Every structure is written in structure tokens, then in C-alpha cells.
Amino acid sequence: MEDKLRYPIGKFTAPQVYTTDYLSExxxxxxxxxxxxxKEVAQLNDEQLDTPYREGGWSIRQVVHHCADSHTNCFIRIKWALTEDNPTIKFYYEDRWGGMDDNVKMPIEPTLALLEGLHFRLAYLLNSLSDSDLEKSFIHPEHNASFQIKEIIGTYAWHGLHHLAHITELKKRKGW
Known part of the structure; x- marks a missing residue:
């Protein structure tokens, strides 16, 4: 049960081949x-927003802010990969960021607006990339491995849906 609460849509699985259709989707x-x-969080009150999606997990409020933190880092990492030769990106402690005052207490509306603009830019940029751009990469120091932009596209699409499912599943369990 814990694994289902933690990974409601399952863990990310990379495709064998990164087809044009896969990347477009x-x-x-x-x-x-x-x-x-x-749509999922707009009508929630503060008590609901401050409810963890699982025991020991982040609140819905923290999940929303975490998505902005993570996806902002994603955007910057892709820009580095596009403008530098396989750069080593900066690792960040998402758990520490998630516990900061802005993630724990701040209203979610500014973060939802940030995500709207950020994802518009991210999708616009990703749709403009050539096949050779998709092969460009960065080194992630936490994993001591290189990741190509085409791999990051799938990972971050999953990441958003993963956290969205944390929220929708909690809402179902609570009858909200």
C-alpha cells in the first residue's frame, strides 16, 4: 500500500526508443x-491544502510548490544543455526546499501562475528542438551520469502526472 501511495502511477519507465510520437505526447x-x-487544487481550502498525501509525505501545498521548484530547475538544466557542452548541473536538496517556509505556508495561486508561464515556455522550447538538440545532455552530479534532453522530457512529463496523482488520489480517499 505504501508503494501505491508513494508512486500512484508507478515509477518512471523510460522507453526503449524515443520516437517523435512519444516525445510529442x-x-x-x-x-x-x-x-x-x-483544476484539482483551485477549490481546496487551507486545511485541505495542508493535508499530506501520505503519512510522512508532503502536504498538497508543498507538492504544488515542489513542482514549481523542480520544473524551474528542469527548464534551467535544459537551457544549460542547449548552450554548453555537457555541463554539470547544480544538484538541489528537494527535501530541504520542500520544508522551507514558502513551500509550507505560502498561498498556491502565485505558484500556479508561475507554473502556467513556465510550462508554456518549456513546451514552446521543447517543440522547437531539432533532433541534434534532443541528443544534447548534462551531467547530474547526484547520479554521476549524463542525461540527454530527450530523456528529460519523459521524466518531467511523468513527474508532473506523478504529483498530480498524489493529489487526486488523496482527494478520492478523503471524499473531497
Whole structure:
């Protein structure tokens, strides 16, 4: 049960081949994420927003802010990969960021607006990339591995839907 609460849509599975259709579908999911998230959280009150999606997990409020933190880092990492030769990106402690005052207490409306603009830019950029751009990469120091932009597209499409499912599943369990 814990694994289902933690990974309601399962863990990310990379495709064997990154086809044009696969990438287009994932970019569309990235583009649509802010509207889907807003729809799920817009009517929640502060008590609901401050409810963790699982025991020991983040509150819905923290999940919303975490998506902005994570996806902002994603956008910057892709820009680095496009403008530098396989750069080593900066690792960040998402758990520490998630516990900061802005993530714990701040209203979600500014973050929803940020995500809307960020995802518009991210999808616009991703849709403009050439095949050679999709092969560009960065080094993630936490994993000591190189990741290509085409791999990141799938990962972040999954990431948004993963956290969206945390919220929708909690709402179902609570009858909200």
C-alpha cells in the first residue's frame, strides 16, 4: 500500500526508443500539466491544502510548490544543455526546499501562475528542438551520469502526472 501511495502511477519507465510520437505526447503532457493541477487544487481550502498525501509525505501545498521548484530547475538544466557542452548541473536538496517556509505556508495561486508561464515556455522550447538538440545532455552530479534532453522530457512529463496523482488520489480517499 505504501508503494501505491508513494508512486500512484508507478515509477518512471523510460522507453526503449524515443520516437517523435512519444516525445510529442510527453511535451503535450508538460504543456497541459498546469491546467490539470489548477483544476484539482483551485477549490481546496487551507486545511485541505495542508493535508499530506501520505503519512510522512508532503502536504498538497508543498507538492504544488515542489513542482514549481523542480520544473524551474528542469527548464534551467535544459537551457544549460542547449548552450554548453555537457555541463554539470547544480544538484538541489528537494527535501530541504520542500520544508522551507514558502513551500509550507505560502498561498498556491502565485505558484500556479508561475507554473502556467513556465510550462508554456518549456513546451514552446521543447517543440522547437531539432533532433541534434534532443541528443544534447548534462551531467547530474547526484547520479554521476549524463542525461540527454530527450530523456528529460519523459521524466518531467511523468513527474508532473506523478504529483498530480498524489493529489487526486488523496482527494478520492478523503471524499473531497
Amino acid at each position: 510527453r511535451i503535450q503532457e508538460i504543456a497541459e500539466f498546469p491546467a490539470l493541477l489548477k
